[in-house]
Amino acid sequence: xxxxxxxxxxVLAALAxxxxxxxxxxxxxxxxxxxxxxxxxxLLGSFDLALIQLAIEVALLLSLLKFTQATGEKEIQxxxxxxxxxxxxxxxxxxxxxxxxxxxxxxxxxxNVQRFLALNLFNLLGVAGVVxxxxxxxxxxxxxxxxxxxAGG
Amino acid sequence: MMTFFVAALLLSIGLxxxxxxxxxxxxxxxxxxxxxxxxxxxxxxxxxRGGEDYLAQVAALTGLATxxxxxxxxxRLYGRYGTLDISxxxxxxx
Numbered sequence: 001x002x003x004x005x006x007x008x009x010x011v012l013a014a015l016a017x018x019x020x021x022x023x024x025x026x027x028x029x030x031x032x033x034x035x036x037x038x039x040x041x042x043l044l045g046s047f048d049l050a051l052i053q054l055a056i057e058v059a060l061l062l063s064l065l066k067f068t069q070a071t072g073e074k075e076i077q078x079x080x081x082x083x084x085x086x087x088x089x090x091x092x093x094x095x096x097x098x099x100x101x102x103x104x105x106x107x108x109x110x111x112n113v114q115r116f117l118a119l120n121l122f123n124l125l126g127v128a129g130v131v132x133x134x135x136x137x138x139x140x141x142x143x144x145x146x147x148x149x150x151a152g153g
Numbered sequence: 154m155m156t157f158f159v160a161a162l163l164l165s166i167g168l169x170x171x172x173x174x175x176x177x178x179x180x181x182x183x184x185x186x187x188x189x190x191x192x193x194x195x196x197x198x199x200x201x202r203g204g205e206d207y208l209a210q211v212a213a214l215t216g217l218a219t220x221x222x223x224x225x226x227x228x229r230l231y232g233r234y235g236t237l238d239i240s241x242x243x244x245x246x247x
Contacts (some may be wrong), residue, residue, distance in 0.1 A: 007159040014163055014186055018170040023178050023237075030182050037189055044156075046196050046206045052213045053192070056220060060185070063224050064178065071237065127214060134218035138225035 003043050010036040023068050031061040032091065039098045052127075156197035163190035177227050177237040184223060188216035 013033035020026040034057035041050040163186055170183025195209035202208070227237075234242050 004155045007155060011159055011162055011166070014166045017182055017186070018166055018174070018179065023176065026179060026182060030185070033186070034189065037193060040193070041196055044196050044199075046199070046209060049192070049196060049206060049209050049213050052210065052217065056213070056217050060220055060224065064181075067224075067228055067231075068178070071231065130214045130218050134221040137218070138221045141222065141225040141229050 003040055006036050006040050027064045027068055031057065035095055039095065156193065160190045160194040160197060163193065175239050177230060177239060181223050181227050185220055192216060
């Protein structure tokens, strides 16, 4: 039941992200959708996936928000500050409550760390390799001096 | 069953966003929404595959890699053209 409610809110947030006129609102709605999906993954029992999703979502949200700010869009409308703060507090409380409840109910959390590491070492190595490759790709795209200048644009 | 429906809905929303919108950030958001939908589908279908969610982890990792590169590409394109409107990027060749 809780999963269904979270999924409905996630769909509404996705619609808001797509149809919002301001990019800032779009990015914030997208962040809400991603965090709700993260909690949904926790509720469905995919703890590793929820952690990956949380890492992706936070990094992506911060990057997109900084980029949106760099594009110069005036994002905050006057008169909506109280509602914005209220929405932020509600989101943080709900997310923290769900996360705390679920992490508290994890079976044997923290007891089998060494065994987990031994069993999943190649898995972790693969994850690190993928992340390293992606970061190298992003660095190649974002390098300050490209070949296009030598070719004349 | 609701989860499958939501995954299909999210995939449709992302596809619509990529096909219709002209803003680069929204297009990136649409692609990432589609990635999330596919991950959600794999998570929801894990009980039918013996309860393992390795496919979902692989999908999430692929999504992580493509997301990083997509955001880098968006930043690069904005830095080069000074706009996020794809209809004004007329020098994309090769």
